[in-house]
Amino acid sequence: xxxxxxxxxxxxxxxxxxxxxxxxxxxxxxxxxxxxxxxxxxxxxxxxxxxxxxxxxxxxxxxxxxxxxxxxxxxxxxxxxxxxxxxxxxxxxxxxxxxxxxxxxxxxxxxxxxxxxxxxxxxxxxxxxxxxxxxxxxxxxxxxxxxxxxxxxxxxxxxxxxxxxxxxxxxxxxxxxxxxxxxxxxxxxxxxxxxxxxxxxxxxxxxxxxxxxxxxxxxxxxxxxxxxxxxxxxxxxxxxxxxxxxxxxxxxxxxxxxxxxxxxxxxxxxxxx
Numbered sequence: 001x002x003x004x005x006x007x008x009x010x011x012x013x014x015x016x017x018x019x020x021x022x023x024x025x026x027x028x029x030x031x032x033x034x035x036x037x038x039x040x041x042x043x044x045x046x047x048x049x050x051x052x053x054x055x056x057x058x059x060x061x062x063x064x065x066x067x068x069x070x071x072x073x074x075x076x077x078x079x080x081x082x083x084x085x086x087x088x089x090x091x092x093x094x095x096x097x098x099x100x101x102x103x104x105x106x107x108x109x110x111x112x113x114x115x116x117x118x119x120x121x122x123x124x125x126x127x128x129x130x131x132x133x134x135x136x137x138x139x140x141x142x143x144x145x146x147x148x149x150x151x152x153x154x155x156x157x158x159x160x161x162x163x164x165x166x167x168x169x170x171x172x173x174x175x176x177x178x179x180x181x182x183x184x185x186x187x188x189x190x191x192x193x194x195x196x197x198x199x200x201x202x203x204x205x206x207x208x209x210x211x212x213x214x215x216x217x218x219x220x221x222x223x224x225x226x227x228x229x230x231x232x233x234x235x236x237x238x239x240x241x242x243x244x245x246x247x248x249x250x251x252x253x254x255x256x257x258x259x260x261x262x263x264x265x266x267x268x269x270x271x272x273x
Contacts, residue, residue, distance in 0.1 A: 004230035007046075011231040015054040015238025020245055022199025023261060024051040024180035024206050025235060031268040042224065044091070044175060045217045048210040049228050050235040051172075051180070055207025057239025062200040066134040067144050069197055072155055073205040075140070076187070079162045080169035080179060080205070081212040087173020088216035104266040111185075111262035122194050124149030144197050156192040164190065172206075173213040180206045181265050203243070 010032060011025065018025030026047030033043040062068045128143055128150035135142035140155035155161075164186040168179030180202050187198035217223060249257075 004226065007227060008230040008234035011046075011050050011053075011234030012238035012241075015050055015057075015235040016242040016245070017261065018051070018180065019054050019058045019203050019239050019242030020199075020249075020257060020261075022180055022184035022202040023265070024203070024210075025054050025238065026051045026210075027181045027265050028268070029231075030175065040175075041222060045214065045222050046224070046227060046231050047175075048172070048214050048217070049231045051210040052207040052214065053232045053235035054239030054242070055203055055205070055210070057236045058200075058203050058243030059207075061240075061243040062204055065145070065200075067197050067200040068204045069135045069140070069142055069155075069193070069201045071135055072140050072187075072191075072193070073201045075158070076162060076165040076183070077205045077208050080165045080172070080183065080209045083166040083169025083171075084173040084179070084209045084213040085169075085216060087170040087175075088213040088220075089173070091174045101270070104270045108263060108266040111259040111266065121192070122146070122151040122153045124151045128152065142197070144194055146194070146196075151194065153192065153194050153197065157190055161186055161191040169209050169212075172209050173216070179209055181262060185262065 010029060014025035014028040014032070016025075017023075017028060029050050030040075030043045030047035033046065034040055059068075122144075124146050126149065130145070130150065132143045132150055132152075133145055140158065141153065143150050143152045145151075164182060168182035168186070170179075171182060172179035183206065184198050184202040187193045187202060188195045191198075193201070214223075
């Protein structure tokens with residue numbers, strides 16, 4: 001049991017950070033495990049386990065705050081889960097190095113775009129009250145509680161966003177990193193969704209993406225139940241803590257934190273490839 005404690009702590013810490021930015025803890029946990037000497041083939045399933053557990057732990061808080069856009073999440077998740085299954089099936093056949101460099105460039109680009117944006121993109125509307133918070137039934141639009149009141153938003157560029165979600169799922173299946181570091185910036189910066197809603201919706205759905213790939217990994221016999229149990233326990237703790245922090249931070253703070261995390265992800269991907 002003592003031997004599993006470092007793995008439990010690593011999963012807890014990375015889940016806090018991953019849920020906070022909507023990235024999923026695997027994008028930090030998997031490179032860390034590889035640096036410690038674990039083969040990528042063994043680290044990938046553990047990465048998907050931490051994403052799934054963190055998603056479950058953070059979900060109740062996000063749902064209570066009504067900042068998850070379910071319709072958007074389901075729309076993107078159909079594409080992402082399909083990509084995850086495909087990625088898991090071919091994960092042993094694809095060369096990893098070129099993909100890692102592309103992902104690093106994408107993470108750095110998303111960090112730049114999110115970090116340079118200033119001000120409030122979705123201003124609060126005084127006429128909107130707490131009863132308007134949530135998604136608008138039958139549309140991809142909604143309203144969320146900002147620091148200045150209730151702010152409406154409308155999802156844009158859906159076809160292009162869905163294409164990136166398919167890529168996120170493919171990455172999730174091949175590398176075990178969850179794909180959240182693609183999904184959250186795409187949802188926020190490309191699809192015009194407020195950062196807080198984008199992070200919460202991604203956190204809520206990436207567990208499904210991970211579960212789809214985990215089924216394939218289980219059929220391939222790549223699951224270590226003892227290590228997986230430590231990762232799940234740590235991720236449940238970290239996901240709960242991260243979800244609580246996320247609901248208390250203003251959007252600008254989350255956006256800046258997300259940019260820093262994405263830059264860190266890009267550096268880790270390059271240095272471990």
